[in-house]
Amino acid sequence: xxxxxxxxxAAAVASAASLATPRIARAQTANQNPRVLRFVPxxxxxxxxxxxxxxxxxxxxxxxxxxxxxxxDSKLVPQPQMCEGHEASEDLKTWTFKLRPGLKFHDGAPVxxxxxxxxxxxxxxxxxxxxxxxxxxxxxxxxxxxxxRFRLNKPFAKMLFALGKANPPLALIMPxxxxxxxxxxxxxxxxxxxxxxxxxxxWVPGAKAIFxxxxxxxxxxxxxxxxxxxxxxxxDRIEWDIISDPATVGAALQNGEVDWSETPxxxxxxxxxxxxxxKVDIADPLGNIGSLRMNHLQPPxxxxxxxxxxxxxxxxxxxxxxxxxxNPDLWKPLPSFFTPGTPFYTEAGGDILKxxxxxxxxxxxLSDAGLLGSKVTLLVATDVAITKAxxxxxxxxxxxxxxxxxxxxxxxxxxxxxxxKKDPPSQGGWNIFHTWHAGADCINxxxxxxxxxxxxxxxxxxxxxxxxxxxxxxxxxxxDAAAEKAAMAAIDVASFENVTYxxxxxxxxxQAWRSNLSGIVRAPFPVFWxxxxx
Amino acid sequence: xxxxxxxxxxxxxxxxAVVALFVFSLLYIAPGxxxxxxxxxxxxxxxxxRIRESLGLxxxxxxxxxEWVWHVLHGDLGVSIFTNLPVTHMIAQRIEPTVSLMSIxxxxxxxxxxxxxxxxxxxxGTWIDRTLMVxxxxxxSVPVFVVGYVLAYAFALQLDWVPVQGYTxxxxxxxxxxxxxxxxxLALGGVYIALIARITRATMLEVLGQDYVRTAKAKGVxxxxxxxxxxLKNAAVPIVTIVGIGFxxxxxxxxxxxxxxxxxxxxxxxxxxxxxxxxxxxxxxxxMFSFVYVLVNLLVDxxxxxxxxxxxx
Numbered sequence: 009x010x011x012x013x014x015x016x017x018a019a020a021v022a023s024a025a026s027l028a029t030p031r032i033a034r035a036q037t038a039n040q041n042p043r044v045l046r047f048v049p050x051x052x053x054x055x056x057x058x059x060x061x062x063x064x065x066x067x068x069x070x071x072x073x074x075x076x077x078x079x080x081d082s083k084l085v086p087q088p089q090m091c092e093g094h095e096a097s098e099d100l101k102t103w104t105f106k107l108r109p110g111l112k113f114h115d116g117a118p119v120x121x122x123x124x125x126x127x128x129x130x131x132x133x134x135x136x137x138x139x140x141x142x143x144x145x146x147x148x149x150x151x152x153x154x155x156x157r158f159r160l161n162k163p164f165a166k167m168l169f170a171l172g173k174a175n176p177p178l179a180l181i182m183p184x185x186x187x188x189x190x191x192x193x194x195x196x197x198x199x200x201x202x203x204x205x206x207x208x209x210x211w212v213p214g215a216k217a218i219f220x221x222x223x224x225x226x227x228x229x230x231x232x233x234x235x236x237x238x239x240x241x242x243x244d245r246i247e248w249d250i251i252s253d254p255a256t257v258g259a260a261l262q263n264g265e266v267d268w269s270e271t272p273x274x275x276x277x278x279x280x281x282x283x284x285x286x287k288v289d290i291a292d293p294l295g296n297i298g299s300l301r302m303n304h305l306q307p308p309x310x311x312x313x314x315x316x317x318x319x320x321x322x323x324x325x326x327x328x329x330x331x332x333x334x335n336p337d338l339w340k341p342l343p344s345f346f347t348p349g350t351p352f353y354t355e356a357g358g359d360i361l362k363x364x365x366x367x368x369x370x371x372x373x374l375s376d377a378g379l380l381g382s383k384v385t386l387l388v389a390t391d392v393a394i395t396k397a398x399x400x401x402x403x404x405x406x407x408x409x410x411x412x413x414x415x416x417x418x419x420x421x422x423x424x425x426x427x428x429k430k431d432p433p434s435q436g437g438w439n440i441f442h443t444w445h446a447g448a449d450c451i452n453x454x455x456x457x458x459x460x461x462x463x464x465x466x467x468x469x470x471x472x473x474x475x476x477x478x479x480x481x482x483x484x485x486x487x488d489a490a491a492e493k494a495a496m497a498a499i500d501v502a503s504f505e506n507v508t509y510x511x512x513x514x515x516x517x518x519q520a521w522r523s524n525l526s527g528i529v530r531a532p533f534p535v536f537w538x539x540x541x542x
Numbered sequence: 543x544x545x546x547x548x549x550x551x552x553x554x555x556x557x558x559a560v561v562a563l564f565v566f567s568l569l570y571i572a573p574g575x576x577x578x579x580x581x582x583x584x585x586x587x588x589x590x591x592r593i594r595e596s597l598g599l600x601x602x603x604x605x606x607x608x609e610w611v612w613h614v615l616h617g618d619l620g621v622s623i624f625t626n627l628p629v630t631h632m633i634a635q636r637i638e639p640t641v642s643l644m645s646i647x648x649x650x651x652x653x654x655x656x657x658x659x660x661x662x663x664x665x666x667g668t669w670i671d672r673t674l675m676v677x678x679x680x681x682x683s684v685p686v687f688v689v690g691y692v693l694a695y696a697f698a699l700q701l702d703w704v705p706v707q708g709y710t711x712x713x714x715x716x717x718x719x720x721x722x723x724x725x726x727x728l729a730l731g732g733v734y735i736a737l738i739a740r741i742t743r744a745t746m747l748e749v750l751g752q753d754y755v756r757t758a759k760a761k762g763v764x765x766x767x768x769x770x771x772x773x774l775k776n777a778a779v780p781i782v783t784i785v786g787i788g789f790x791x792x793x794x795x796x797x798x799x800x801x802x803x804x805x806x807x808x809x810x811x812x813x814x815x816x817x818x819x820x821x822x823x824x825x826x827x828x829x830m831f832s833f834v835y836v837l838v839n840l841l842v843d844x845x846x847x848x849x850x851x852x853x854x855x
Contacts, residue, residue, distance in 0.1 A: 054624040062582030192592040196626045212635050213625045214814040215806030251804040259706040425575035428587050457584045
């Protein structure tokens with residue numbers, strides 16, 4: 009063998025060995041530990057106060073750390089969680105609850121009714137249903153360390169749902185000293201009585217959040233079902249890896265560096281489905297409702313005819329294809345303001361969204377109202393894929409029916425601030441922006457801020473309709489399921505009449521996980537209890 | 543030179559003051575509202591207003607600016623609006639990944655780019671020169687994130703040599719630390735390599751045409767010694783200058799690279815803070831980056847004296 013050949017061979021062997029080394033080294037550090045779950049949440053966890061902040065990602069983290077008195081199951085029926093049970097007076101004005109024994113906070117202190125009263129007092133300021141209870145409240149009082157009572161001056165049939173609902177802000181129970189924090193100021197101690205302890209020392213906001221198993225947690229004996237039953241965590245540690253780039257999330261999942269992605273990019277789903285090490289399924293069966301939100305205070309949409317014209321020309325198919333692509337399993341038309349498949353779903357009044365789209369009629373309506381050619385300022389958050397897709401469809405639609413469009417391409421942070429302005433668009437205001445509502449928030453009017461039509465105090469766009477408000481009040485007072493259903497139908501009709509906003513369709517999103525995980529269920533939030541890794 | 547260095551360090555104070563005023567003013571007039579982001583999509587305008595008040599965002603510009611400057615002068619960069627954590631703590635959490643990424647990129651770039659430029663100049667006009675310059679143009683033209691995705695696909699997904707994303711602290715082992723940084727450094731270093739290689743080539747071409755090089759050749763000095771000892775030292779001043787200037791683009795590139803490879807560094811911290819309008823964090827990180835940039839330029843100025851004894855301060 010010549011010297012040069014020998015050196016070349018040696019170099020080849022050396023490089024092959026050095027290339028093999030990383031694989032071995034990586035295998036040792038790869039995500040193999042069955043007691044550690046690595047999860048990629050839908051967004052950055054930038055705050056941990058789920059009363060001040062109502063983002064879903066904060067709610068999802070809070071569900072690990074804090075517990076609730078009641079919790080809805082997958083049929084949306086509230087079941088006891090921290091409570092052993094309750095007694096309601098016949099007139100539904102007095103509600104007495106008893107805590108189950110052995111509940112402890114992460115700092116070792118027992119959970120008492122003083123903590124419960126302080127926590128509910130803070131929650132009632134921020135939550136729609138809480139505010140409704142507060143208006144009727146004579147007293148919220150601790151009877152002893154284990155029992156407490158609501159005394160109301162009017163009946164309230166939905167107390168258990170209010171305490172156990174899944175939409176933010178949840179009625180989370182925290183120690184009294186923390187719960188006494190102003191409801192508009194963030195807490196800085198994250199101590200709950202939930203199944204996991206938030207590891208603040210290892211928290212790197214924007215990158216990593218760690219939850220360690222709480223050994224003092226005593227799960228209920230029943231099987232877990234969404235927020236109800238025994239929340240049995242099979243991991244010592246749950247790591248939330250915040251990965252902002254969705255393509256990187258897909259690659260990390262394929263490489264086994266993370267176990268579970270809450271919302272993988274829809275474009276990557278076919279690729280993930282082809283990978284035998286990955287399972288893909290619908291994340292939340294209650295899905296989402298796309299929203300085209302109009303400003304009811306400023307022309308042209310201060311005129312209901314302009315809002316109707318837009319609604320009669322709007323094609324939900326076009327919106328949904330822009331949002332989720334061509335997969336028909338991921339979307340359906342929604343001639344309603346409420347979540348399909350839920351007990352009180354109704355399509356009453358929704359005919360305007362059914363059938364072929366009528367652009368000529370829309371144009372004529374605008375022409376009759378003298379609004380043809382009006383300028384519309386359309387805010388589009390281009391950094392959020394869903395709002396960008398919806399904004400582009402709206403841009404074309406507005407032009408098609410005869411509006412002049414001022415397309416404002418910006419980021420979600422700017423939309424969030426600008427949509428609060430009631431001024432004319434020329435002075436920094438707006439006419440239309442897009443968002444979407446989680447289906448879990450649209451099952452009834454209580455968590456559904458977007459339906460509120462109280463005018464000045466309503467959600468952005470400030471719709472005003474006495475009829476809608478009257479029907480929402482009737483729903484709160486409904487004594488039974490039949491009355492509730494009738495109230496929901498009336499709300500739907502009145503909301504379509506007023507065009508509170510324009511629903512752009514119902515859509516679902518996927519979740520994906522490594523096939524060595526089991527126990528993952530469909531829910532409006534990631535359910536960690538019952539999940540196992542082999 | 544020591545007096546000069548002290549003077550330069552002192553002169554950074556007005557620079558930092560201007561940066562502070564500029565950043566604070568820019569954020570003040572920029573659209574966006576952290577209270578709206580904290581409150582979430584379902585919050586009502588009244589809720590958002592109450593949160594804004596609790597954060598003190600409704601106070602006048604001068605009051606807020608004065609308070610911030612006062613705290614900065616006492617070494618306190620404030621507290622994040624979102625996390626309630628001190629900004630200094632958040633920066634400290636993120637420094638190691640960014641410094642690691644930039645150090646490896648810098649070393650890698652110098653090790654690759656300088657020989658590349660020297661060889662291109664030496665083989666001027668040949669196919670080697672043209673090939674190296676085509677590579678440089680390619681590295682210059684392809685965006686960092688494209689290079690990043692391609693590298694991750696090839697070396698992490700297909701070959702499974704290195705992880706796709708993440709960061710392992712150096713305390714957990716040199717090899718895992720390096721594994722996480724090799725692809726990001728290659729992606730980030732592309733533009734830097736191209737920039738330094740082209741400048742090295744241009745400067746070397748000028749130096750190689752000078753009399754003392756011809757004399758060295760005539761004396762039979764070894765070609766490598768001519769290139770890397772005699773010529774390169776005389777070409778070093780413009781190269782060092784471009785290394786310093788390129789540092790700014792490295793910071794910009796780190797922002798993208800850290801996002802693509804999910805490295806929890808300062809680049810991602812500032813991007814997240816901008817998207818959320820977390821003013822204290824943005825101000826703190828920008829102030830720190832400006833300070834580092836000023837220091838790097840000072841270092842470059844001082845390095846001139848090392849390569850060219852004629853330069854005196």
